[in-house]
Each structure stands twice: as C-alpha cells, then as structure tokens.
Amino acid sequence: MFLEIVQSLIKTITDLFVLVLLLRFYLQVARAPFKHPLCQFVMAATNFAVLPLRKLVPSLRGYDSATMLLAWLVSMVSNVILLALNPLYTLAAPETWVALTLLALLNVFKQSLILLMGAVIVQAVMSWVNPYNLLSPILDALTRPFLKPFRRATVGGVDLSPMILFLIIQFVLMPLVQYLEISFLTQLKVLMQ
Secondary structure, three states: OHHHHHHHHHHHHHHHHHHHHHHHHHHHHOOOOOOOHHHHHHHHHHHHHHHHHHHHOOOEOOEOHHHHHHHHHHHHHHHHHHHHHOOOOOOOOHHHHHHHHHHHHHHHHHHHHHHHHHHHHHHHHHHHHOOOOOOHHHHHHHHHHHHHHHOOOEEOOEEOHHHHHHHHHHHHHHHHHHHHHHHHHHHHHHHHO
8 A cells, every 4th residue: 555655656756747748849849938837837847857967968950858858867867766676577678678768768758649639628718717828829839730630620719620629639648649559568477477
C-alpha cells in the first residue's frame, strides 16, 4: 500500500514536471510573448534544470533541444525509479533499458498530446466565457497549427474544429498510445521472467 502511494506520487510529480518542460518547449516554438505571466512562470519553474543542460546540448534548427531532452530524461528517470521500487523487476537486462527508453519516449509523446488537448479545451471554454482573456493569444498560438486544417467545420456559426481535434487526440491516446504502453510493459514483464 505504501509502495503504491510512493510510486503514484513519483509518477504524478515527474509527469507534471514533464508537462511544464513540454509547455516551455511548445511556447518557444509558438513564439509566445516572453513577458506573459504564464511564460514567466514556466521559465522560472524550469530554468534550474534547462539552463545547465543547454550548455551541453545545443539547439537544433532553432528548437530548444535541451528542454525536450530533459523532458525525456525526467520521464526515463521516473520509469527507472518506479521499476527499481518494484521488487519483481531487475534493471540488469539490456532489453529492459530499451523498453524503458521507448516507454519514456512514448510518455513524452503522450504528455504532448495531453498538453495540446488541455490547451484546446481551455481555449474552447474561454472563447465562450471570456474571449479577451490574457491567455487567449497564447492558447491560440499553441493550438492554431493543429486547428487550422479543421477551421472550415462550422455548423450554424459554431466552430467545430476544437471538437474534431479533441476526438482525433482521444483516438490517438486511447487505442494507439495505450496499446504501445501495454506492449512495452508486457515486454518488461516477459524480460523479468
């Protein structure tokens, strides 16, 4: 019971940090205004880890590769700690490390989709409640490239593009990502036997 609580706490904290790192990466890609309070918070919450790594890992084609690498590393360390806490598993087999690496990559992809889905939901709600909110330009910058292909989907003047994108993300998250997660975890169990 106590072990499950510790594992859940580790997973929650690391996933939240990965989300903030991914938000930093995508805000930079979207060229969000640095002076915005959300950007200031994200930078302040992640600078302690990103800035030292940035000295070792250069940007690739203008993208902050240090932040993305750090998101993967946090996810990887989380997986290793969770596996090490479970007495049934061992970290000795090289195949275990391959599975953990792929599971960490999948987690970063999954967290990116969750971040996008959250931005779409908040943007849709804000457009009804308060379309001139301070978050609106940032949410628009984050979601615009993904919503653009569906912008023509309107019924009676209501833009259905957020709903279409939400359903596509759900389709990718539910069967595809869930199947891959189960496959990697099953592979880890097979390796341990």
